[in-house]
Amino acid sequence: MYKTTPAVFAVEDTYQIMVRTEEKSFVWVKIGDQCFHDHSNGILRSNTTIHRITVPSTLLDKTGQYTVYKRLLIERKPYYTETGEISQKVYDFYPVKGDKIRAYHIADAHNMIDGPVRAAQAYGEIDFLILNGDIASSSDQLEDFDNVYDLCGRITHGNIPVVFARGNHDMRGKCAEYLEFFTPVSNGKSYYTVRLGDFFAIILDCGEDKADDSAEYGNTIYCHTYREEETGFLEQVMKSAEYLDKSIFCRAVIVHNPFIWQDKEPFDIENDIYNKWTQLLCGDISPDIIISGHMHKISIGNPGDERDYRGQPCPIAVLSELEYEKYFAGAGIEFNRNGKINITVTDSKGQIRDTYNI
Ligand SMILES: [Fe+2]
Structure with missing residues (x-):
């Protein structure tokens, strides 16, 4: 389950989409056909209940929609980590514009x-x-x-x-x-x-x-x-x-x-x-x-x-x-x-x- 709705924080020329989760899991965001993951130098993060996915502002502004995906972690191991089902939820996004x-x-x-x-x-x-x-x-x-x-x-x-x-x-x-x-x-x-x-x-x-x-x-x-x-x-x-x-x-x-x-x-x-x-x-x-x-x-x-x-x-x-x-x-x-x-x-x-x- 998602503990809360994602928050889309504006930082410099990006949005940091931050998601709280109840259980340890992997979280990523899809905008159009591009996926953005929460990772630490190439390692997907699961040992946390807060996830930050950084995306270019221009892309989300233009697309106007993002999908948050979550893959449940069962057990993280050096070999053959076990993961569970994937859930997803779509959010519309309204960029700031106008006079x-x-x-x-x-x-x-x-x-x-x-x-x-x-x-x-x-x-x-x-x-x-x-x-x-x-x-x-x-x-x-x-x-x-x-x-x-x-x-x-x-x-x-x-x-x-x-x-x-x-x-x-x-x-x-x-x-x-x-x-x-x-x-x-x-x-x-x-x-x-x-x-x-x-x-x-x-x-x-x-x-x-x-x-x-x-x-x-x-x-x-x-x-x-x-x-x-x-x-x-x-x-x-x-x-x-x-x-x-x-x-x-x-x-x-x-x-x-x-x-x-x-x-x-x-x-x-x-x-x-x-x-x-x-x-x-x-x-x-x-x-x-x-x-x-x-x-x-x-x-x-x-x-x-x-x-x-x-x-x-x-x-x-x-x-x-x-x-x-x-x-x-x-x-x-x-x-x-x-x-x-x-x-x-x-x-x-x-x-x-x-x-x-x-
Ligand atoms: Fe204060």
């Missing part, structure tokens, strides 16, 4: 599923889903990763892309070091770019929200060096042909933590690195919007506002709110080729709460 692109943003769900799903349904049809960190409260057990797949399954049904960014709570617990196997990454990194139609996003990752030596982490965190490496990535992206492509009508930064705003102690970390990231984003062509969560309160701040500590290049939209296990609000975002971005905050009561125009 009006609609997405729904969820961050800080903290294990809530029904509330965020109701909030997303209140916004209606979307072209893609954004999961912007802290979807689970920690990564203490493998089942915590199911939160991501449950939301993707119930909102996208495997039919539209998902954009994923990591949150600080994702880095905590016994299974946090397996996060990279259960979520989309680019060459193992949790920061990368996304191109969906003429929408472009830079996925940034602030990592944890306190210093690496915070007693709360108990010697488990090594984010400072990771952020330094990420600076190099951002430098490359900001001058890349992909970012500067004139056909793009919206450039967004999707980052769990709105790092341009100053936070109070002990969250006031990495001034040099966050100033550098801000400076890079204020380049010749700045992003149109920075989309975040983490604050647990919906708020939108313009350049020069009170919270603008480092010199925002564009509005920052913090688009999640929650009262633990009681209330959730996320937001639909409509990106238009005419430059307008319309935000509609919806909540777990199934109601539209606010609208904002950027």
Whole structure:
């Protein structure tokens, strides 16, 4: 059985189709007459219940359909491995295109599923889903990763892309070091770019929200060096042909933590690195919007506002709110080729709460 519906994560110029399975099995995807397998340097993977199949975006966009195959493993042996029957399921796929692109943003769900799903349904049809960190409260057990797949399954049904960014709570617990196997990454990194139609996003990752030596982490965190490496990535992206492509009508930064705003102690970390990231984003062509969560309160701040500590290049939209296990609000975002971005905050009561125009 498939544990959840596949999630189709957008990463660079690929989709990473990720499938959770109940039993150890081999999983592959067929698009048109081409098959793509989950393998490790030519070895088909079976000793796992999460499978990642990477396919070219252009192919799936053009074909508009994919089939997920699963071959049950009975016993893996050096000779004559025994396998069971093959099952398959076909999924339609709708690529992002056009002059009006609609997405729904969820961050800080903290294990809530029904509330965020109701909030997303209140916004209606979307072209893609954004999961912007802290979807689970920690990564203490493998089942915590199911939160991501449950939301993707119930909102996208495997039919539209998902954009994923990591949150600080994702880095905590016994299974946090397996996060990279259960979520989309680019060459193992949790920061990368996304191109969906003429929408472009830079996925940034602030990592944890306190210093690496915070007693709360108990010697488990090594984010400072990771952020330094990420600076190099951002430098490359900001001058890349992909970012500067004139056909793009919206450039967004999707980052769990709105790092341009100053936070109070002990969250006031990495001034040099966050100033550098801000400076890079204020380049010749700045992003149109920075989309975040983490604050647990919906708020939108313009350049020069009170919270603008480092010199925002564009509005920052913090688009999640929650009262633990009681209330959730996320937001639909409509990106238009005419430059307008319309935000509609919806909540777990199934109601539209606010609208904002950027
Ligand atoms: Fe957070």
